[in-house]
Amino acid sequence: xxxxxxxxxxxxxxxxxxALVLGALHGWGISKRVQQLSKDALRVHQGSLYPALYRxxxxxxxxxxxxxxxxxxxxxxxxxxxxxxxxxxxERESWxxxxxxxxxxxxxx
Numbered sequence: 001x002x003x004x005x006x007x008x009x010x011x012x013x014x015x016x017x018x019a020l021v022l023g024a025l026h027g028w029g030i031s032k033r034v035q036q037l038s039k040d041a042l043r044v045h046q047g048s049l050y051p052a053l054y055r056x057x058x059x060x061x062x063x064x065x066x067x068x069x070x071x072x073x074x075x076x077x078x079x080x081x082x083x084x085x086x087x088x089x090x091e092r093e094s095w096x097x098x099x100x101x102x103x104x105x106x107x108x109x
Contacts, residue, residue, distance in 0.1 A: 010091075012049075013052055014092065014095060016044075017088040017091065020080045021080060021088060024079035031044045062081060064079075065079075
C-alpha cells in the first residue's frame with residue numbers, strides 16, 4: 001500500500017494523530033514520519049494530508065502555528081491538543097478491536 005487513498009476511511013486521521021504524539025511537525029514532516037513509522041509501506045500525499053489536517057484542526061484535535069522549517073522556510077507547525085491525545089487513545093483502541101475482528105474473519109475462527 002503506498003497511496004493514502006487506499007487507506008480505510010478515518011485511518012489517515014489516526015496516522016496523523018500518531019505522528020504528532022511524538023511531537024509537533026509541519027505537514028511534510030508528518031508525511032515523512034508516517035512513512036518512517038510504516039517502514040516505507042505508507043506514503044501520505046499532500047492532496048490527502050492537508051484536508052485531513054484541516055479536518056482535525058476543525059475538530060479541535062490539533063492546533064497550528066507558524067514556525068520555521070529546518071531549511072529556514074516559513075511553515076505551519078501542527079501539535080496535538082489534549083482533546084487530540086484523548087481522541088488518539090480512543091481511535092487506537094477502536095482500530096485494535098476492528099483489526100482483531102477482521103483477523104478472526106480471515107483466519108476463519
